[in-house]
Amino acid sequence: MNQKFRCDCPFTSALDILGDKWILVIVKQMLLEGKETFKDFTESEEAIATNILSAKLKLLEESGIIIKTKRPNNKKTNLYLLTERGLALTPILVELAFWSDHHLRDLHPKMLNGEGLQLIRKDKAAFASFFEKKYREKLTNTLFTE
Amino acid sequence: MNQKFRCDCPFTSALDILGDKWILVIVKQMLLEGKETFKDFTESEEAIATNILSAKLKLLEESGIIIKTKRPNNKKTNLYLLTERGLALTPILVELAFWSDHHLRDLHPKMLNGEGLQLIRKDKAAFASFFEKKYREKLTNTLFTE
DNA sequence: TAAATAACTTTCAAAATGCAAGTAATAATT
């Protein structure tokens, strides 16, 4: 399944990979909700079907956004972890949430309004680096300790 | 066709509207390439099919991202113009291009590398406000002249 | 050794996408 790009425009090319209903939701779950196993994702609020999840994880791996690995002491459970390329999607997520917060509340009044959003409102970059740092710490814990 | 939101997460809710192959491409064409008529869009590099274009323009209008109008002296040609809600998508586009520029070049070597990208690299906010301003000027010209 | 769990795959129905052709209204040309 080799990725095809519609044209040479950088905006469009990003959407050739990220432009769908699920890819960035999965990245969000990894970065902000700490999800890392197949089961974690199936138990999400968004309720992704297992066949779709399987296909999207494959695509994310092929695009170098995540890697698939295992813990040394567990042969069963796969771990899906963000690469640097995946972590670099954080600012996109931040801008998506910022836009929702400011422009989607009238269409979707029940939308959440927690402390995370308040930080995004006040300082997008701080939000991004907080979660990037947290994820990197988790990575070193996961990859260099049994 | 009333929009359904999967859950109350702001990230996911943004993707319920923006998460597809075409929506943000159309917004990009309006903001950066000055496209505003049905014909403009069909002539784009990305070659969107007319039935899809029609459906997506409807969706964009229903979501308050664009408005559909006409020039006073032309009853034939519809104009599709970004609203404030649509203009507010600029930072998302900027982050998408920034990510492409830094993380997609090895997968897509032919991707463009023009002066716009160089500005994004140097100053994202300047890029965004330049095009927002330009678009607002076009809007006042379009809406308040003959 | 049996039961439970994790990670899929398969099947099939439904929805979205995409190409090609057709239509209706307006505008321009002869």
Add this chain to the structure above:
DNA sequence: AATTATTACTTGCATTTTGAAAGTTATTTA
């Protein structure tokens, strides 16, 4: 005034993607 061209669609149909549910295999736990 009649003909032609343009713009903005819609329709029909084939292909692709998505989604729900059930089934499979390997590993781990009791």
